[in-house]
Amino acid sequence: MKKLKILYTIPNFDTAGSGKVVYDLVKGLDKTRFEPEILVKHNRGEFFKEVEKLGVPIHVFNYETDYYPLWSFPRRLWKVVRFFKGLDVDIIHSWHWSSDFSEPLAARLAGKSFIYTKKAMGWGNKAWIWRSKLSHHVIAINKAMMTEFFGNSSRIKATYLPLGLDTEVYKPRPYNQVIADQYDFQKTDFVVISVVNMVEVKGIEILIEAVIQSQIPNIKLLLVGNDQTDYVDMLRVQSKMHSNIIFTGKQAEVQNFLSVADVFVIPTKNEGEGMPMAPVEAMAMGIPVIGSGVAGIEDILEGFDDWLFEASNIEELAKLLQKIHQLPQHDLRKLREQIRQKVARSYPIEMFIKTRSNLYEKLYNK
Structure with a gap:
C-alpha cells in the first residue's frame, strides 16, 4: 500500500501553541501509512530544535504571496507553485493562522490536495471565503465555526474535528x-x-x-x-x-x-x-x-x-x-x-491523530 506524503505548513515554531499540536500530529502518525514533511518560513525559536528531533524532512520557504501589486502577483505566485511541484507530497495541510488564499491557489495549480485547519474565529474579509473554497477540505476545531462560517455554503467542505492532548504527558504533578x-x-x-x-x-x-x-x-x-x-x-x-x-x-x-x-x-x-x-x-x-x-x-x-x-x-x-x-x-x-x-x-491524542489520518486517506482515495 502506498504511503501518503503529507506536507504540514506552519509559519514558524516561535510560539508553542499550534506548533506543539503539529509536533504531536507528525510524531503520532502511523509511519507505515504516512510520510510527513514540514514547511516553515523560518527556523528560529527554541521549540524548533524539538521539531528537528522528529527526524522528518523540514523545508524553509516563504509559501505565502502578497496579492499586490496585482500585475506581478502571477509571477510571484508561480514561484510557490514551482516549489510545491518540486516536492513529492500528496496532500498539503496548512496550519497558517491567516486568511491568505495564495497558498491553496498555489497548491491547486501544483496539483496537490489542500487542507487547512481553521485555528481562530476571525472571518472579517472575503479572503477567508476564497481560502475555504480553494481548499479540498477545512478542519474546524470548534462547533461555532461550523454554524457561523461553514454551515451555509455547499461549496466549502468542512468537518468539526477538535484538537487532542496526550494525558500521559499532561497529568497531575507534584507541587513545584x-x-x-x-x-x-x-x-x-x-x-x-x-x-x-x-x-x-x-x-x-x-x-x-x-x-x-x-x-x-x-x-x-x-x-x-x-x-x-x-x-x-x-x-x-x-x-x-x-x-x-x-x-x-x-x-x-x-x-x-x-x-x-x-x-x-x-x-x-x-x-x-x-x-x-x-x-x-x-x-x-x-x-x-x-x-x-x-x-x-x-x-x-x-x-x-x-x-x-x-x-x-x-x-x-x-x-x-x-x-x-x-x-x-x-x-x-x-x-x-x-x-x-x-x-x-x-480530546484524546489517539482520536486527534486517527481523525486526521482518516481524512487524508479519504481525500486521497476520492
Missing part, C-alpha cells in the same frame, strides 16, 4: 517547590494562572481587575507568556501597585508553573477562540478552569457551565474566583477528577 521559591509562594497562597499569548483580545486586563476586586486573602496571579509588548506595558501600569500580580515572560516548562496553581483563567473577549490548548493542558493536569463564555472556550468547558462568565464582565469573574477559593476540599477534589476525565474522554 523551585517555582514556588522563585516567586516567594506559600502553600497557603491562592494562585491564579493564565498561560497566554499576550495580545489585547485575550482580555488580561479583565483578569487583573477581577483579581484585585476579589479581595481574596493571599491571592497571587501568574501571567505566563511573552511580556515584551506594548499591551503588556499597559498591563504593568494597571498592576504596578499590586506586587501579587507577576509577569513571568515566555516559559518553556509551563507544566512546572501549572503545578503551583489553584485555578487557570482564560478571560478572552467576545471575538472568541479557536480551541485554546493551554486551558486544556491545565484541565488534563487536574487544575480547575474558569473561562469567558465565548466560542472555543464554551466547547472545552461544556458540562462545566458554572465556571463560565460573561466576556469582559469583571464582577462575574471576581465572584467565580471567590467561589473556587471557597470550595470545600471534597468538592474541589471531585472537580479536579472530573475535568481531567473530560479531557481524556473528549
